[in-house]
Amino acid sequence: MPEITINLAEGRTEAQKTAIMRDISASLVKHLGVDPEAVVIQINEAPPPNKMxxxxxxxERKAAGK
Amino acid sequence: MPEITINLAEGRTEAQKTAIMRDISASLVKHLGVDPEAVVIQINEAPPPNKMxxxxxxxERKAAGK
Amino acid sequence: MPEITINLAEGRTEAQKTAIMRDISASLVKHLGVDPEAVVIQINEAPPPNKMxxxxxxxERKAAGK
Amino acid sequence: MPEITINLAEGRTEAQKTAIMRDISASLVKHLGVDPEAVVIQINEAPPPNKMxxxxxxxERKAAGK
Amino acid sequence: MPEITINLAEGRTEAQKTAIMRDISASLVKHLGVDPEAVVIQINEAPPPNKMxxxxxxxERKAAGK
Amino acid sequence: MPEITINLAEGRTEAQKTAIMRDISASLVKHLGVDPEAVVIQINEAPPPNKMxxxxxxxERKAAGK
Incomplete structure (x- = not known):
């Protein structure tokens, strides 16, 4: 505790995903005073047809250049 | 905001998934008065062994004809 | 199944919340062919300091007129 | 890890909620071989108008005797 | 209802996942008095780069022998 | 997108909660290259009897001095 769940469209690199999870972990340790081992983060990735x-x-967004 | 997460067993077609997300998006824009871009929906699909x-x-449900 | 979770800022009326849940429920029954009793929806509301x-x-968004 | 989130309608007693969380915790320790401190469970309760x-x-379900 | 979502790192066997979901289902039926069909459980698995x-x-934890 | 949900035990100050959400938002903008308006974060707080x-x-943890 705390537990963080991130809903993300597929397509980010492992380096990008590691970077955001490290920042989140460090911020929670700093501001909430929790033990680093207590911070758990999971990214649930969705393929393009599963996100709107x-x-x-x-x-459709990719096809439309968004 | 709002953010919608749908827990779904694998096996629906892309057309089915698109249809429900479009309906949800349209309903939230209509009833909550939010900007369409503010409505984000993600479907987290589970393979059959990961859902009960x-x-x-x-x-087991498939094997039992349910 | 399917199970829908909606993350929402506090402040909507009961009528608004009922309307979106009815639409979502009807859409899933129509497009996925599931029994109405199988569709479960929960709105998790956050007070203004708990959402960004x-x-x-x-x-801050209210104070800024957004 | 693992992290368990339970969507529940309001109205259960503290004893009921403690009992299910204890069972879940014990089952995960037993079957997954994880440290008890690694199992985190949170119940997100919804008031009756926030669940369908x-x-x-x-x-409506209460009014209909369901 | 209730709906249970489990965030889990990949790597458990189907037997392990079935065992914990059966225990959770049985516990909720016993302690909450709900119909077994009302208990829905989904495991969202994350590959190693998606969990911290x-x-x-x-x-990194595997490489470090944790 | 992305959408972040944080499961947290009650008891943090508004300043603490704002601080972690600002850090998370800034990190995602920096590392994923998304528009700040696209990052949405919600904290779902649980009262002590709803978390284990x-x-x-x-x-029980408070009573035990943990």
Whole structure:
């Protein structure tokens, strides 16, 4: 505790995902005073057909250049 | 905001998934008065061994004809 | 199944929340062919200090007129 | 890790909630071989207007005797 | 209802996952008095680069022998 | 997108919660290259009887001085 779940569209590199999780972990340790081992983060990635924003799936957004 | 997460057993077509996300997006824009770009929906799909209902995994439910 | 979780800032009326959940429920029954009793929806509401968008909490967004 | 989130309608006693979390914790330690301190469980409770099943909110379900 | 979501690092066997979901299902039926069909459980598995604990991804934890 | 959900035991100050959400937002903008408005974070807080770690509820952990 605390537990962080990130909903993310597929396509980020392992380096990008590691970087954000490290920042989040460090921030929670710093501001909440918790033990680093207590901070658990999971990224749930969705393929493009499984995510929508603005009424368009991420398949449609890519096709539309968004 | 708002953010919608859908837990779903694998096996739906892309057309089915797109249809429900479009309906959800349209309903939230209509009833909550939010900007369409503010509505984000993600489907987290589970393979049959990773989901249970009624005390049976979805592997067992299929085998039982449910 | 399917199970839907909605992350929402506090402040919507009961009528608004009922309306979106009814639409979501009806859409899933229609497009996925599931039994209505199988569709479960929960809204997790956050008070303004517990939600952030665009780098501002919903306390800050209200103060800024957003 | 693992992290368990339970979506629950309001109305259970503290004893009921403690009992299910203890069982879940014990089961994960037993079957996954993880350290007890690694198992974290959170119950997110929804008031009756924030939850729907079978196309009816839990306000409506109570009124209908379900 | 209730709906349980489990965030888990990849690598458990189907037997392990079935065992914990059966225990959870049985516990909720016993302590909450709900119908077995009302208990739905989904495991969202993360590959090692998508999960972090103690400031290290599960790729790094394995390399470090944790 | 991305959407971040944080499961947290009650008891943090508004300043603490704002600080971690600002750090998370800034990190995602920096490392993923997304628009700040696209980053949405919600903290779902649990009262002590609704959270367990190490087989003890947060009521029991406090009583035990953890």
């Amino acid at each position: 924003k603005g009424g368009m799936t991420f398949v | 209902k009624g005390g049976m995994t979805f592997v | 968008k665009g780098g501002m909490t919903f306390v | 099943k079978g196309g009816m909110t839990f306000v | 604990k103690g400031g290290m991804t599960f790729v | 770690k190490g087989g003890m509820t947060f009521v």
